[in-house]
Amino acid sequence: MALIYLSASLFSVAERDFNRRLGGALTKAGHEVILPQDFDQQGDQDDIFEKNTAAMRRADLILAVVDGPDVDSGVAWEMGFAYALNLPVAALRTDFRVRSETDGAAVNLMLHRGSDIYIEAMDDPIAASVEAVGRLLDSRNAQARS
Numbered sequence: 089m090a091l092i093y094l095s096a097s098l099f100s101v102a103e104r105d106f107n108r109r110l111g112g113a114l115t116k117a118g119h120e121v122i123l124p125q126d127f128d129q130q131g132d133q134d135d136i137f138e139k140n141t142a143a144m145r146r147a148d149l150i151l152a153v154v155d156g157p158d159v160d161s162g163v164a165w166e167m168g169f170a171y172a173l174n175l176p177v178a179a180l181r182t183d184f185r186v187r188s189e190t191d192g193a194a195v196n197l198m199l200h201r202g203s204d205i206y207i208e209a210m211d212d213p214i215a216a217s218v219e220a221v222g223r224l225l226d227s228r229n230a231q232a233r234s
Contacts, residue, residue, distance in 0.1 A: 089118040090225050093144050095167065096153035097160040098125040107153070113214045114151075114221065122147060144169060149176045151221060152203070154195045155183035164199060171202045178224055179203035182213040 209216035
């Protein structure tokens with residue numbers, strides 16, 4: 089189906105566990121998933137950068153987890169890079185907090201508007217993500233055919 093680059097914070101056990109479960113559900117739905125947390129994150133910084141950007145260039149779609157009071161800076165950068173590459177971006181928000189400085193918006197306006205689809209899912213974010221990614225891919229395929 090599609091090669092999906094999962095852009096998400098990967099610094100805690102809980103984050104890596106969620107990423108792995110989300111990646112597994114996408115794989116079960118027939119997609120191939122790139123999990124940057126599987127790359128050596130303690131190695132040479134140039135190597136990490138090259139591996140991540142090369143993986144994004146190969147991807148058909150970026151799925152970005154935009155949780156936290158302020159989105160992880162690496163995720164924000166990867167979303168901008170994907171936008172510059174004209175890759176579709178699906179943004180997933182599982183966090184109920186809002187940013188006080190943005191009149192109640194959950195994420196920065198540039199991240200929200202730069203996403204092709206924005207998913208807010210508190211109850212079953214994994215199922216919501218799989219469904220939204222499918223819709224986004226169907227929409228892109230339909231546009232390509234017309």
